[in-house]
Amino acid sequence: MSKTDKISIKWKGRKIIMRLIKKVTAVSMASCMALSLAACGSSTSETTTAAAAEATEAAGDSSEAADAESTEAAAESTEAAASGEVANKDKPLVWFNRQPSNSSTGELDMTALNFNANTYYVGFDANQGAELQGTMVKDYIEANIDTIDRNGDGIIGYVLAIGDIGHNDSIARTRGVRNALGTAVEANGETDSTPVGTNTDGTSTIVKDGSLEVNGTTYTVRELASQEMKNSAGATWDAATAGNAINTWSASFGDSIDVVVSNNDGMGMSMFNAWSKDQGVPTFGYDANSDAVAAIAEGYGGTISQHADVQAYLTLRVLRNALDGVDINTGISVADEAGNVLSENEYVYNEEERSYYALNVAVTAENYQDYLDSTVTFAPVSNQLDAAEHPTKKVWLNIYNAADNFLSATYQPLLQKYDDLLNLEVEYIGGDGQTESNITNRLGNPSQYDAFAINMVKTDNAASYTGLLSQ
Ligand code: BGC
Numbered sequence: 131m132s133k134t135d136k137i138s139i140k141w142k143g144r145k146i147i148m149r150l151i152k153k154v155t156a157v158s159m160a161s162c163m164a165l166s167l168a169a170c171g172s173s174t175s176e177t178t179t180a181a182a183a184e185a186t187e188a189a190g191d192s193s194e195a196a197d198a199e200s201t202e203a204a205a206e207s208t209e210a211a212a213s214g215e216v217a218n219k220d221k222p223l224v225w226f227n228r229q230p231s232n233s234s235t236g237e238l239d240m241t242a243l244n245f246n247a248n249t250y251y252v253g254f255d256a257n258q259g260a261e262l263q264g265t266m267v268k269d270y271i272e273a274n275i276d277t278i279d280r281n282g283d284g285i286i287g288y289v290l291a292i293g294d295i296g297h298n299d300s301i302a303r304t305r306g307v308r309n310a311l312g313t314a315v316e317a318n319g320e321t322d323s324t325p326v327g328t329n330t331d332g333t334s335t336i337v338k339d340g341s342l343e344v345n346g347t348t349y350t351v352r353e354l355a356s357q358e359m360k361n362s363a364g365a366t367w368d369a370a371t372a373g374n375a376i377n378t379w380s381a382s383f384g385d386s387i388d389v390v391v392s393n394n395d396g397m398g399m400s401m402f403n404a405w406s407k408d409q410g411v412p413t414f415g416y417d418a419n420s421d422a423v424a425a426i427a428e429g430y431g432g433t434i435s436q437h438a439d440v441q442a443y444l445t446l447r448v449l450r451n452a453l454d455g456v457d458i459n460t461g462i463s464v465a466d467e468a469g470n471v472l473s474e475n476e477y478v479y480n481e482e483e484r485s486y487y488a489l490n491v492a493v494t495a496e497n498y499q500d501y502l503d504s505t506v507t508f509a510p511v512s513n514q515l516d517a518a519e520h521p522t523k524k525v526w527l528n529i530y531n532a533a534d535n536f537l538s539a540t541y542q543p544l545l546q547k548y549d550d551l552l553n554l555e556v557e558y559i560g561g562d563g564q565t566e567s568n569i570t571n572r573l574g575n576p577s578q579y580d581a582f583a584i585n586m587v588k589t590d591n592a593a594s595y596t597g598l599l600s601q
């Protein structure tokens with residue numbers, strides 16, 4: 131039994147230490163809720179009241195023993211009582227997948243990242259992954275140079291599906307592709323990541339024509355079109371919108387499209403299924419969702435694994451560690467008692483940014499067999515924690531858009547496996563991808579949870595959540 135299961139109460143002027151069994155806590159919580167929801171916010175007095183009834187009984191037959199024990203355990207109980215009333219603003223908080231940041235400038239929101247001593251971000255290394263994606267596309271073009279130029283005009287034309295122009299991961303991927311293919315133009319000291327609309331004539335000022343020399347022949351590389359895939363209701367990374375876009379583009383300049391690139395697999399697969407699969411046009415995405423990896427056997431060009439198996443683990447692991455009051459890198463850089471540990475091949479930690487970043491791996495025809503199921507936990511961190519040492523804790527977790535392919539088909543299934551391994555009881559909330567309030571409305575009683583994991587709709591909106599936790 132853990133320390134927090136002990137409680138100290140006063141009964142007839144004597145201090146009594148009680149060992150609270152879980153059932154008692156549950157019963158007292160339930161009756162507390164039945165009586166008054168508002169009073170439950172500061173539940174210590176309620177719990178004590180409920181426990182007092184039981185104490186009467188216990189004290190009756192062993193008040194002396196209890197007395198003796200009380201002195202020795204007093205210090206412990208003080209600590210227990212304190213941990214029983216952690217203010218919401220002091221509870222562990224992890225932002226994941228959408229890093230608190232300014233959606234126009236990309237600048238990190240350090241206020242949100244430093245909300246309290248146990249606040250972290252978990253994502254992946256966007257620049258390393260973006261470069262990998264760009265290189266993967268370029269390598270493919272070079273390796274298939276004899277067949278890639280479908281209309282033989284000497285121009286290798288590509289179209290690009292952009293996820294969310296205000297999401298730093300999306301921006302990084304757009305830049306990575308343009309940098310690798312030589313189509314990047316600088317704006318304010320960085321590669322411009324603005325969508326071009328259409329640029330079939332190569333006159334855009336947002337991108338330029340690149341040139342690629344392969345086996346002594348020089349080819350032009352042109353971004354024929356790119357667009358943010360946002361639907362009319364406002365949902366970004368929208369797969370259906372990408373499917374419509376490729377239909378529109380191909381209807382007017384389909385012969386010029388030699389390569390399709392997408393900021394993610396959800397949109398990439400939508401374009402592949404709508405058009406490029408039948409045309410034999412290589413299509414590249416990001417995320418290594420199971421369906422996209424399987425499609426590599428049918429001509430999908432490749433994808434990038436952002437190591438969701440490591441990210442989902444980190445997301446819940448930092449909360450577990452904070453709740454256990456142990457070193458934050460337990461089971462991460464340092465093996466825990468169950469043997470869970472990660473290596474530097476899988477992630478980096480940036481202390482200043484309070485951020486854990488998983489590393490990316492390219493998934494192509496050469497290695498896709500190893501990535502067919504994106505929901506398998508990462509073996510080195512798949513050992514069950516001992517429930518006695520790590521008692522169940524409650525976590526509130528939201529997914530910004532229940533329809534997001536990556537988060538719903540890859541990330542959440544992984545979280546659901548790790549929550550068992552880490553003894554966390556997670557309540558999963560799915561948003562509509564458009565309105566923050568749709569999610570924050572469901573964080574009405576943060577006091578019911580021990581920790582929070584947040585995936586914002588818009589990266590600027592951290593304060594909508596921290597505001598609720600600070601009340
Ligand atoms: C994924 C996208 C997803 C987005 C949501 C990205 O990391 O690659 O597929 O739509 O996160 O925030």
Ligand code: CA
Nearest residue numbers: 279281283285
């Ligand atoms: Ca061509």
